[in-house]
Amino acid sequence: MPAVFRHADRRLVANRVLATLLVAAVAGSLLLPFAAMAPNRLVSGESVALVAALSPWQTLVLLGLALVLGVACLARPLGEHRGARTALIAAPLALLVVLYGLGDYATRALADASPAARVSQGAAFWVAVFCCALMMVDAFQRLRTPLWLCSIYALVVLGGIVALFAAGTFDALAIMQEYFNIEDAFAAQFVTHLVLVGLALGPALVVGLPLGLLAHRRPGARGPLFGVLNFFQTIPSIALFALLVTPLSRLGDALPWLREWGVSGIGAAPAIIALIMYSLLPIVRNTHAGFAGVAPATLEAASGMGMTATQVLWRVEIPLALPVILSGLRIVTVQAIGLTVVAALIGAGGLGAFIFQGLGQYAIDLVLLGAVPTIALAVVADFLLQILVTVSRPAGAR
């Protein structure tokens, strides 16, 4: 019997990850509340199960897709690869049906309820969404799909979700109601969030890249430098923000021109400084690692053939170190997007403002209005920088 068949025959399930995710999604959807209906913004609502929330055709389609995914994880008849390709079609469809179903339910439920009534998403919704997303990631890994194809696929799926937004599918949901209440503030804080991240990453790169090179060139400087940067990293973010308040407000008081620039104990200045301090270690560490990873023989050949030190740096060291340096930037960007949330505590603004406002008012949908876009931002930044890392790899080693 050919080896391929013997291998396929022995196992029932070819893709255990998909199987696990599917079981989790189905169990989660059935056991956990899918949505919650509340009479007003501040009380927690009554749970609604998935089967009750979705219309019959939606339930049927979802059931069908779950069956398809169930077959896709088996060793026969599709097998691992065709199964993964099937999952890449079924999983996003399931995702879109769940999203549409939730919006549709909210619209129907609120049609004859009081204006203050709210519908928000429940745990089953999140479980279903995350399981679908992970199914797609898993399928891509199994198929070793090139990054450009993943990008196109992600754009198509994202396009579907954006289309749902544009069609007003989610307008009845509580989180969107919160959004409509503060539409202008949301846009402003979203921009503030990005600006804070940018203002932290720019200087962190300007300082961190040369420091990383220094750490590579001067082994003696390495110990103290990493010692200090590691120390920054160990300070909890809230503590660091708080620690910066006093010196900065003193500074702002002492130097009025600084105060005019917006430097004071609270607000953007301490937030940016703290973010820079947190960003330095990964940037310096990865820059150092990138340069240290260039083979000594390559460098000996470069200078042995008559390249000047500057030529060696720009033509050989930087191109070869770049992928590792950009991986550091990727870590730092995702980290900064997350940490900026905390910066809202000292009045720096950003999406964290909604989270803390929502926590204060016990308005969980407002919290989500801050949290979900932050997560989306981090995921998108991560993905884009992953593309950059791949592109920066030397053609010979890609």
Added chain:
Amino acid sequence: MIELQGLTKTYDDKDVVQDISLRIESGEFGVLIGPSGCGKSTTLRMINRLIPLTRGRILLGDEDISHLKPETLRRRIGYAIQSIGLFPHWTVADNIAVVPRLLKWPKSRIDARIDELLDLFHLAAGEFRDKYPHQLSGGQAQRVGVARALAADPEVLLMDEPFGAVDPLTREVLQNEMRRVHERTRKTIVFVTHDMDEALKLASRIAILNAGRLVQYDRPIELLTQPADAFVSDFIGKADLGLKLLSRRWVNQYQDRARTTPDAASGRPSHYWETDATGRPTCLHGGRLSDGDPEARTAVNDEWIATPGMPMKEALSRMVWYRVMVLPVIDESGRLIGEVSMDGVMGRQP
């Protein structure tokens, strides 16, 4: 021409290269050899100023290299190392073009040069120009490394154990290519190795170093026959000294006239060759083993023949392998022009 005068390198009060003076003439293949850690690489890297010298002088032609900018000097000297150090982010063509580009050659000249060098090393330009280093075998990568060192037609080529990391078979091939390339280009070469057979095969002059000192600098044959001291003779290795010597001797130095008729006059067993109409040897009568049938007739085969330019070591090896006491020596067209025999080898000073 390259000349070292009283060259010394001191690390922490220890002379790792000590007062070395030697001169490698233009077009010569000079080999630095010695045990590991004796200062070969240090010496080589002082020549292209990758390491500053402590005392002494190095002349390139009639210029003192300390008067040149290091980069200018290095662009005039090819450099190939054991670990090759090809640039992994560049194609083979880009790697070879490094120094010509630093020297700002026009593009057309660089392109022509790349093809010429790939051709010199028997690498098909169409196939290899656009390959990346990680797509090459060890032997191919080392060829590209040497091609890159030769790219800007340097006056001198420095090579630091370039074939040390490749398998023995590939090393043999690369050594043969190196010999051919040297014959073709007549570059002045300074070649570092710790392998005596490699040195004997390639060198026109060998410098033996020990603990930072130059022990002997001579042509290979003199090194073998007149070792300066016990260290040199130990280093060369007494075990197969006779064979090493024969590797520097050629068949034409041992060649005798070949008899083509039986020697009827003398009564003792002898051998003679049978040839065809064009003069090629076809059969040997007698001459196999001393105790064999003197009249036995053996067909000449393609392998048990010798050519005048063949190293005597190889001729001897063939005699042993085919169990014959004598080999026909043939010229390029295959005609019998003489013979070499075991008696001949034994009867002459190596």
